[in-house]
Amino acid sequence: MSNDWLTGPILEQLNSGVLVVDEDFQLVYLNSFLQRHSSVQLTEVKGKSLFQVFADVPEAWLRRKFASVLELQSPSFSSWEQRQYVIKLPHLRPVTSSSQYMAQNCTMLPLHDPTGRRYVCMLIEDATDAFVYQQHLQTTLQKLEQSNRVDGLTQVLNRRYWEEQLKLEVQRAQRYRQPLSLLLFDLDKFKQLNDQYGHLGGDSVLIELTARVRALLRDTDWFGRYGGEEFGIVLTNTALAGAVEVAERICLAVSSKAVTFHEHSIQSSISVGVAQLDTTGDRAHEVLIGQADMALYNAKKEGRNRVISYSAGETAFMVKTV
Amino acid sequence: MNTVFSEEQRDCLQELINVAMGLASDKLARFLNTFVHLQVPAIELVNSTQIPAQFEAQYSSAEAAFVSQGFLGNGGVRGEAIVLYQLDNAHRxxxxxxYDTDSASELEMLTDISSILTTTFLNGLAExxxxxxxxxAPRVLSSRQNNVTQALIDTACHWELALKVDISYQLIDHSFNxxxxxxxxxEAVLNIQQILDRIVEEY
Structure with a gap:
């Protein structure tokens, strides 16, 4: 097959794999690229079954592919995007690529010799570079998506994404008739705190308190930064009484322990407004925010460091001190 | 550039396509081990800018797929073959x-089916x-995630003329459209016209 002075050397120096099998999947030819990459010698494997020499190729799949090439006398293809490799081979970027094996684009072609005997030729192209770029792209897109959702300082959800989730959870709660509650809380006297310890001090309090609050929440709750020092928590499948309990725990977790910033010990507290979803319609999530905000306002007015829940139609409010 | 087909050229092309379809269905039947009945394909030459609108209604659902495969022959015959189908049809x-019907192999299945249909048919035509x-290599340009119509608009603008071939395969117990x-x-249209003229002259 490689006697010809022109095509022989080209085949041998080609930077792609060339493999030929007969109708019984017995190896007829492997070019140098494949011999080197798979550490086999053509003289040793010629006439042996492809599946014996390359024990980990997907046999059923390859038989099906080759059958279609032989029967239909038309080419068949395999892309690394769907099947990363057909034959496990090392690639030439062992250091700069994260993948262990060469990503391959394969083309399977029908062949016959002058006597009419039929063969399948498989061309294997190294697509590792494309594979590596694709992986970089995907990691970057994931990071981008993440940073598009998260508040840079506190690592809780940013306002836009949090509000989207609130809206979806409100719709879900309405559809499945499940209770849903919202907590809005605000760090007490944040301006004073910033004036006293500087903005870095204020920031470190925000970072520490969000970490404490997060530890008290379930995976299904949505915790986001609503404004400067104001945060919101969507409690799914939770009625008012349960939400008040969570709110009190959060309140206590913040006030019970001071935040250490450099040599300072900063004492802080939060006020929490709680409301349970009780309206329907497109603007239900806005109404809910308004109700929780009203409760939060009352908690501030009542002296801070406390939880107040909104109750419909009442002018007096339920007061709970921690 | 005159890319309008004469009536003679059109008839000749229809005949070539009928024979190609016959060859393809014969090969497919032997390969799939089942009887394959192919209706005489309806062909239509359309300006490529009209294509997206033509397919919008039929393939606007999210469950349609669109696979492209380029072809290149001697004498300036070249183009892009696109197979459009409904996914539930493809699963049959x-x-x-x-193939298993798990989603991991869905793309592979789509490209394989399209490649088999395209290459058996076009090989018959080339013969x-x-x-x-x-x-x-076949490439899925649109599947569940993307909009078929937009993908068609993006692709069709690179081409002057489209030959639309409606293919309906009937397999025993399975129908596949x-x-x-x-x-x-x-310029490939002009080359194809010359080939058709030669064939017409020979008869």
Whole structure:
């Protein structure tokens, strides 16, 4: 097959794999690229079954592919995007690529010799570079998506994404008739705190308190930064009484322990407004925010460091001190 | 550039396509081990800018797929073959080809089906005009995630003329419908017209 002075050397120096099998999947030819990459010698494997020499190729799949090439006398293809490799081979970027094996684009072609005997030729192209770029792209897109959702300082959800989730959870709660509650809380006297310890001090309090609050929440709750020092928590499948309990725990977790910033010990507290979803319609999530905000306002007015829940139609409010 | 086909050229092309379809269905039947009945394909030459609108209604659902494969022959015959089908239709034929229906192999199944349909048909066409075609790897341009119509608009603008071939395969116990589009650039249309004229002269 490689006697010809022109095509022989080209085949041998080609930077792609060339493999030929007969109708019984017995190896007829492997070019140098494949011999080197798979550490086999053509003289040793010629006439042996492809599946014996390359024990980990997907046999059923390859038989099906080759059958279609032989029967239909038309080419068949395999892309690394769907099947990363057909034959496990090392690639030439062992250091700069994260993948262990060469990503391959394969083309399977029908062949016959002058006597009419039929063969399948498989061309294997190294697509590792494309594979590596694709992986970089995907990691970057994931990071981008993440940073598009998260508040840079506190690592809780940013306002836009949090509000989207609130809206979806409100719709879900309405559809499945499940209770849903919202907590809005605000760090007490944040301006004073910033004036006293500087903005870095204020920031470190925000970072520490969000970490404490997060530890008290379930995976299904949505915790986001609503404004400067104001945060919101969507409690799914939770009625008012349960939400008040969570709110009190959060309140206590913040006030019970001071935040250490450099040599300072900063004492802080939060006020929490709680409301349970009780309206329907497109603007239900806005109404809910308004109700929780009203409760939060009352908690501030009542002296801070406390939880107040909104109750419909009442002018007096339920007061709970921690 | 006159890319309008004369009536003679059109008839000749229809005849070539009928024979190619016959050859393809014969090969498919032997390969799939089942009887394959192919309706005489309806062909239509359309300006490529009209294509998206033509397919919008039929394939606007999210469950349609669109696979492209380039072809290149001697004498300036080249173009892009596009197979459009509904995914539930594709699953019927995938069982015959021995695929699982899990989503991991869905893309592979789609490209395989399209490649088999395209290459068997086009090889049959090439055989009749003493040509040989080589093919690029098939590529799914649109599936569940993307909008078929937008993908068609993006693709169709690169081509002058499209040969629309409606193919309907009837297998025993399975029916499978798809549309094949052969998108052909202007100068390749002229080359194909010359080939058709030669064939018409010979008869």
């Amino acid at each position: 034929i995938s069982a015959l080809l021995g 009749q005009i003493d040509n040989q075609l080589s093919y690029s 798809c549309d094949m589009l052969l998108l052909i650039p202007g």
